[in-house]
Amino acid sequence: MHVLALTTNDDAPFMNEQMRLLERRGVSFSTLSVSGDGRAGHSRGPTDYLRFFPSVLRESTNGYDLIHAHYGLTAPMGLAQCRKPVVLSLWGSDLYGPIEPISRACVPICDEVVVMSEEMREYLGRECTVVPDGVDLEKFHPGPRRDAREAVGWAGDEYQVLFPYTPKRTVKNYPRARRIVNAVNGLVDRPVRLRTVYDVDHETIPDYMNAADALLMTSDSEGSPNSVKEALACNLPVVATDVGDVRTRLEGVSPSCVSDDDEDLVDGLREILERGERSNGREAAREVSLDNTATRMLEVYERVV
Incomplete structure (x- = not known):
């Protein structure tokens, strides 16, 4: 299975660790990230997201089985390609913060929506799948x-x-x-x-x-x-x-x-x-x-x- 992952933060450890585990099970990934600085204290402008659209459209033609949009702001780009099914993962601030309207507008159009908790599912008010981000028990363990x-x-x-x-x-x-x-x-x-x-x-x-x-x-x-x-x-x-x-x-x-x-x-x-x-x-x-x-x-x- 070949997946195109869209993200606003390609350094997110929980996302990368999940992809690493899925790769061991036969899933291959290519990742596209919105340009610009999205760290705390910084903000991307509308032009950063507009530039992301054509790169997603071009890349989506390269034989992927599905598009996985991580975070609500990447969902419009994933849906714009109109060829492959789209999985949307909501991370929390995209549902509880100022971009909630964008996330909610995209949810009904996506083929599957993943949230991190039952509380998020109840707040969203729609059928979706709860998959919390996992923790690496080999990396995180008690020590002296x-x-x-x-x-x-x-x-x-x-x-x-x-x-x-x-x-x-x-x-x-x-x-x-x-x-x-x-x-x-x-x-x-x-x-x-x-x-x-x-x-x-x-x-x-x-x-x-x-x-x-x-x-x-x-x-x-x-x-x-x-x-x-x-x-x-x-x-x-x-x-x-x-x-x-x-x-x-x-x-x-x-x-x-x-x-x-x-x-x-x-x-x-x-x-x-x-x-x-x-x-x-x-x-x-x-x-x-x-x-x-x-x-x-x-x-x-x-x-x-």
Whole structure:
């Protein structure tokens, strides 16, 4: 099976890891990415997307079995070729953010729509397939905290709280994370350091997960956040707002905390730091392993073709 993948971010680790697993099962990919800088704090202009149309139209004639449009903004280009079936994967911000109208307009025309969580399916209000992005359990696994802290250069006499996003992404709500850590800082016996980690090699993220005492996610909206699943795979306790499929992913995981109330988040983070224990999250992460999610995506491809 030959698939043309359209994306706004060809560096997305979860997308590339899924394609790598599918390639082992006989799927070949060519990837086209919208030109320009789409990183947080930057924005592409309409001309970047207009230039993407002819490149998709030309490439789509080269014997592909289907088009996989990753993210709602690539769906119009995928649908414009009118020859091959189109699978649309919605990532979260394309359904909950300002481009929601574009995504919703394209959904009925696509041959199959994939979302990351049951919550996204309910919000979309249409029949679709739920396939969370998978986590690589070989890459993300528990490791000695002391070794990990040496690898990332963090002090061993502080509580380390990981915030794996750039503060520039407003949907991640960094100011709220800062408030929560500041509140906890006066309640525990050691200094609490909030560590923002972004724009680093994805291969190093397991070191940060194993070096931290907790993952803090304060997002206003999410689909199925990869950082939570990666933390689970490393048995890193998670404190998070109740967005996307976070509550589902953390069901039965201890210690962990899910709430939209700041006092609950403060209490939850304080308790986790004082307990000083790792979670049992790895067992929960097996449900969303790369192998499992790649199998489900391959079933979508086969159904569409």
